[in-house]
Amino acid sequence: MKDIDYSKIIKRSWEITKKNKWLWVVGVVIAAFGGGSGSGGGGGGSSSSTSTTLPSQSPAPIPVEDIKDKTSYVLGIATDSLQNWLSNFPAINWFVIGVVIFLVILFGTVVIWILTSWAKGALIQGLEDADNEKEVTLKSISPYGISNIKKIIIFGLISTGMTLLVLFGALIAVGLGFLIYSFAGSSSTILLVLLGILLAFVFIIIIAIFTMVSTYAERLMVLKGLSPWEAWKKGFSLSKGNFFPTFIMGIINGFIGFSVGCLGMIALLILFAIPGFLIIYPIFKDGFNMPSASQIFAIIVLFFLLGSINMAIRAVFTVFNYGNWNLFFKQIIDKEEKQI
Amino acid sequence: MNNIAKPILRILSGLIDLTLFIIPSTYLVYRLSYSSNIENVLDRLWPIIILVLINNMIMVTINSFFISQFGGTVGKLLTGTRIVNPNGQNLSFWRAFFRNQMGYMVSGAFLWLGFLWIFFDKEVRAWHDMIVDSYVVIVSKQTYILGVFCLIIITSLNILLINFSISNFKDNSTVYTELIEEVTKSIEQENK
Numbered sequence: 001m002k003d004i005d006y007s008k009i010i011k012r013s014w015e016i017t018k019k020n021k022w023l024w025v026v027g028v029v030i031a032a033f034g035g036g037s038g039s040g041g042g043g044g045g046s047s048s049s050t051s052t053t054l055p056s057q058s059p060a061p062i063p064v065e066d067i068k069d070k071t072s073y074v075l076g077i078a079t080d081s082l083q084n085w086l087s088n089f090p091a092i093n094w095f096v097i098g099v100v101i102f103l104v105i106l107f108g109t110v111v112i113w114i115l116t117s118w119a120k121g122a123l124i125q126g127l128e129d130a131d132n133e134k135e136v137t138l139k140s141i142s143p144y145g146i147s148n149i150k151k152i153i154i155f156g157l158i159s160t161g162m163t164l165l166v167l168f169g170a171l172i173a174v175g176l177g178f179l180i181y182s183f184a185g186s187s188s189t190i191l192l193v194l195l196g197i198l199l200a201f202v203f204i205i206i207i208a209i210f211t212m213v214s215t216y217a218e219r220l221m222v223l224k225g226l227s228p229w230e231a232w233k234k235g236f237s238l239s240k241g242n243f244f245p246t247f248i249m250g251i252i253n254g255f256i257g258f259s260v261g262c263l264g265m266i267a268l269l270i271l272f273a274i275p276g277f278l279i280i281y282p283i284f285k286d287g288f289n290m291p292s293a294s295q296i297f298a299i300i301v302l303f304f305l306l307g308s309i310n311m312a313i314r315a316v317f318t319v320f321n322y323g324n325w326n327l328f329f330k331q332i333i334d335k336e337e338k339q340i
Numbered sequence: 341m342n343n344i345a346k347p348i349l350r351i352l353s354g355l356i357d358l359t360l361f362i363i364p365s366t367y368l369v370y371r372l373s374y375s376s377n378i379e380n381v382l383d384r385l386w387p388i389i390i391l392v393l394i395n396n397m398i399m400v401t402i403n404s405f406f407i408s409q410f411g412g413t414v415g416k417l418l419t420g421t422r423i424v425n426p427n428g429q430n431l432s433f434w435r436a437f438f439r440n441q442m443g444y445m446v447s448g449a450f451l452w453l454g455f456l457w458i459f460f461d462k463e464v465r466a467w468h469d470m471i472v473d474s475y476v477v478i479v480s481k482q483t484y485i486l487g488v489f490c491l492i493i494i495t496s497l498n499i500l501l502i503n504f505s506i507s508n509f510k511d512n513s514t515v516y517t518e519l520i521e522e523v524t525k526s527i528e529q530e531n532k
Contacts, residue, residue, distance in 0.1 A: 025467060028449045081378035097390065104393045115442045138470040146438070146472075308451050315450070 003335050004245045013323030016130045022138050023126050027315035029119040033112050121148030124222040127326040151221045155228035166206050173199050212239035212246045219329045249328045253321050264313040272306050345421040345476040347458045352487050356415030359494040361399050366501040373508035400441045407436035418490050420483025423474050435472050443468025
């Protein structure tokens with residue numbers, strides 16, 4: 001554990017992140033389309049001041065029966081037509097809609113899976129090249145991403161399968177607990193509670209190890225050229241052998257991610273609060289006034305900018321996060337090789 | 341790489357592709373616009389929803405096929421430009437698919453900066469070009485006139501359809517206004 005210099009890792013990772021801006025592009029992809037290791041924390045919706053004034057202005061609550069009557073009166077014509085239309089809608093059309101929705105979901109899932117796998121491969125290799133002082137561009141790192149898509153997807157399937165197995169095991173354990181309770185009665189309560197706590201603890205440890213396995217395995221596949229299954233096995237043995245250093249690295253990354261997420265969001269909200277207020281205030285001045293087209297446009301632009309800048313911050317952090325893991329991985333592998 | 345296409349040509353070809361692919365949507369909206377009752381509206385609305393859902397899939401697949409077989413999308417072919425690899429050959433179907441689906445997603449992920457990159461890059465490459473290592477080159481210098489001509493025709497057709505749709509919606513406005521009036525009346529009554 002003493003061999004791992006965390007401050008050196010963080011410092012070097014930040015240097016690489018600052019210097020190699022092309023990596024941010026790949027970071028944007030991971031931040032936007034998922035793939036884990038994004039910034040933790042952040043978020044937190046802004047509460048509008050109008051929400052506190054609204055209750056005093058809102059009319060007395062309407063009885064539920066009244067709402068029903070009024071709704072059926074208003075929607076009477078529309079619902080009759082809709083019901084009529086739905087009853088005459090051919091079955092083949094329902095089938096077409098079902099197939100289309102299924103295809104769209106399947107297509108979207110596959111595309112995002114391919115894209116994030118590409119981004120992970122490209123980012124891991126790009127960070128390695130950057131650490132070796134090689135020039136990093138989108139053109140130079142993309143081929144690594146493309147050549148590792150298949151491996152990362154297969155690994156994802158293996159990983160998902162393993163997680164499902166653990167979940168299945170946990171469900172069986174819970175079922176067994178209920179069975180024992182129903183046979184043995186209240187005399188077994190304390191024993192079952194203790195066993196439950198132990199099982200929950202084991203479950204958390206297994207999930208933590210699986211997360212570590214993924215972190216190691218992705219790098220083993222991209223940087224060492226291992227097959228997905230070999231990477232899983234090797235990743236598992238590395239996670240077992242280096243549980244605490246990996247756990248500490250995870251905690252550090254999580255803490256930085258949480259801080260960046262929260263501070264970034266607070267800074268952005270402060271930055272956008274003044275223009276936001278200037279746009280929204282006239283709409284709610286002297287009651288609600290219908291916003292003009294330019295006001296609606298300004299609100300949309302503001303939200304779009306807020307989202308984009310937030311994503312850029314998350315992208316930079318994603319690169320930094322992956323950089324930390326890459327450098328940590330390197331130190332662990334060096335340590336393993338020295339031991340051999 | 342020689343004969344790199346200028347940004348204006350890329351924008352022209354992109355606009356042709358875009359306007360070409362919205363024709364089915366504008367036609368379906370036009371079809372919807374002359375509905376005279378709610379059943380008719382619903383009958384003509386669901387194909388639009390289906391089209392919106394599958395439009396991207398169809399567009400990417402057709403474009404990838406055209407790029408791999410003929411060297412470019414319809415817009416590129418009409419402007420005398422081609423998408424090629426560093427050896428000057430056509431991209432394979434999957435590489436073209438990667439460029440047009442995943443590459444476009446990367447280019448559009450942050451304020452469409454990846455598309456705008458053609459204005460800053462020496463080789464006029466967008467991010468999706470860098471990702472699959474492709475170039476957009478000119479193969480026929482005069483063909484762009486045909487592209488401009490086609491863009492005018494396709495855009496006019498779209499404008500015509502939209503115009504007809506708006507006027508039809510106005511003619512059949514009673515279907516929508518009656519419903520809106522009923523809803524408004526009810527809200528007013530509720531407020532009183």
